[in-house]
Amino acid sequence: MGEPVYINTEARSPDGFQKTYLVLHVDDDVASLIMAEGALEAAGFEVVQAQNGAEAVQKYIDYAPDLIIMDAVMPVIDGFDAIARIRQLPTGEHVPILMITGLDDLESITRAYDKGATDFLTKPINFFTLPYRMQYMLRAKLTADELRASQSKLDSAQRIARLGHWENERASDCFTWSREFSRVMSLPVLITCGKINDILAKVIDSDRGMVREHMLRAFEEQRSFNIEFNLEHADSDTLRTIRMEAEAHFDELGVFTNLLGTVQDITEHTDAQKQIHNLAYYDLVTGLPNRANLYERLGQALKLAQRAKHEFALLFLDLDHFKQVNDSLGHDAGDDLLQQVSSRLTEIVRDTDAVARNVDESHDELSEQHSVARLGGDEFVVLLGSINRADDAARVAERIACAIGEPYTINDTVVTVTTTIGISVFPADGNDSATLMKHADVAMYHAKEKGRNGFQFYSRKIHQAALARFAIEADLKKAIENESLTLMFQPKVCFSDNKVSGVEALVRWNHETSGPISPADFIPIAEETGLILPLGRWVMEASCIKMQRWIDQGYEPFSVAVNCSPVQIERGTIIDDIDNAISVSGLDPKWLEVELTERLFLKDIDAGIDILRRMKTLGVKVSIDDFGTGFSSLSYLKRLPVDKLKIDQSFVRDLEVDPGDAAIVSAIITLAHNLGLSVIAEGVETQGQLDILKGYRCDEVQGYFISYPQRPEDLSKWLFERSQPGDQKKVIGF
Amino acid sequence: MNINLDVNTLQSISALQRPNKPDLLERVTALFESESPKCVAQVLDGVAAKDLEMIRTGSHTLKSISANLGAMALSARCSDIEHAARTDDLATCEELIQDLNAEFEATVAGIRQFLQHAA
Incomplete structure (x- = not known):
């Protein structure tokens, strides 16, 4: 018989390293141990031996063999108990164990598996095939180890x-x-x-x-x-x-x-992504948007403004003498100052968002376009994403200059700084971000040349116009406070009895230095600045007082019509204004007529109807001013609890020459009557217009043909003369 | 007496011999000659003393080590004795040990003869 040729176990190392595997052979039969040793070593295994179970457990712990051959029946501790003990050791769970049993001993085989044997072999052992058996077990063990390692790596990887x-x-x-x-x-x-x-x-x-x-x-x-x-x-x-x-x-x-x-x-x-974004788009010292962020916002503001065709402004500002604070108090103090400045700026811009300037426009979308950014150093930019007029920017600039100029407490030291602001306006000063930034910067340097702590528009024209409006605003405020505004009254006449049915109160402003200023010029400013609220309240009250005086003087009562601004409705002050005027004057509310523009109902018809109902509850009359110029849907009309329609003078003007206007006026009158409303035409200037309106069964007329707006004392005289018999044709040609 | 010695088994032990190692067959047979008389004595003493555990241990070991050398008849006899001892059958044990010594001597002689031939 030739020497058997085993596959060399050494070469089969799965991880590529030269490695021999150690077999623990446990048998009380020394001859078996000797012969197995020969066979296993020939196959490349290393062998360690034990002659009983106790020794086997100890050798397992000492040598950590890769495989075990275990005889079943042995002295001291038998093979079964030895297996059980090895299996309980920390590393013993997976080591392959080959159990040697008697051929006739089925019970032992079952017991061996129960205790954790991997495989079994019956005596007498065939020592030639034993190494093959061991190699097979080794391969299975290595594969299982690899699988476990891979599973464990996968688990770890997934956990990580x-x-x-x-x-x-x-x-x-x-x-x-x-x-x-x-x-x-x-x-x-x-x-x-x-x-x-x-x-x-x-x-x-x-x-x-x-x-x-x-x-x-x-x-x-x-x-x-x-x-x-x-x-x-x-x-x-x-x-x-x-x-x-x-x-x-x-x-x-x-x-x-x-x-x-x-x-x-x-x-x-x-x-991390958010943090990266913050680092890239926000200033670390103040938390404000940085230059890159500002340019993005500026780009968006440009797109929006181009689409919606509105203006926006860029305010470029720096702190005057900031360097001195930094040098004398240190950089930390400088940072502290910058933080305080940034929160004041942010607050102003936020308040700017909250000011509703124009009731016809929704600012919800636009207001988010206002932002404050820090460019670096002591330079800040305020972007006003939407403005109605350049002086809106001037107003904000002034508030900024004022707020920044307030004292700061830094490290228990009171510090004062001022700011100089340059303003560029889209589209007047540029159509792109870079130009607008450059021009705002240039404007700031101009402002500095003129002396610090102020603002300057890039465009001289805009600057002067803004200042002019600014001045008007200030003067109007003073005029309202001093009650230096005056009221004029324009009579209305009723066709049915040829009597004066009422007067419309009109506010006039005679400026100290500039002379009379048209309501068309100052009412929009009053509405934008909110000055319309005290103004509207004053007009309402003064009109009612004057009306009551005429009644007291014995004139036949007629109604006084007072115009009401949409701002008074929006802010919800109108009801209180009416209530106040009635109680102060003692006028019977049936002689008060509130004129509202129909534009008011475009935005929120339900809210408008609610206000009208409350007016009616107070007992006043309500008329719709400028009828025919606003909404086209007549279906609104029947829902509005009003008493009268006022046909706009634009229809009356061409009544004699334009059949279209005549048809519209005729239709409005018929419609109004069918809805139970009376109709007044304003802007009547000729006998011809008067005749046509009479033919259409218009109820009242108002206009230069009857009378210009008159001062109260002139109106008293006019009323008196009108009341004299035989003098009527001079005044009105009915 | 037919000692029933499996020569193939003895030859295959030689085949397990690795170069530059002590002679395997010599070691195994020497081991057999030194250990097996103790086993035989243990079985015989056990029967005399009616100690079944002693009989079982001795016969079990002798069964294994004789099988290792191809002494199949001796191994088979030991297996029978072990089984009888395990089943508390002392009478069978007594019967089976009658020729045990003679069979053992014959086996040892057979092995020595094989070794001489092999040498």
């Missing part, structure tokens, strides 16, 4: 990546998942299967429906998805951000088998 996986079987609403999935989703770690609601237990309420929807739809429609959601995690004070991905799997016939998915905690990742 906070990546869990899950699976959903076809035709089942049950899910299975990994332990890491449980950890990521804040579920009990030991539970790794369940229904969809178990999975989503910790997903925040606002996201849960969305996640469920995706999972169920992916299942029904057999498609993949990738979503992110937030989760309340037991181990975290803040919400975690989770990304869930799923893939639909199909068998070789293309039939959908299951969904396989992952979940990953990407909170740190998204936080």
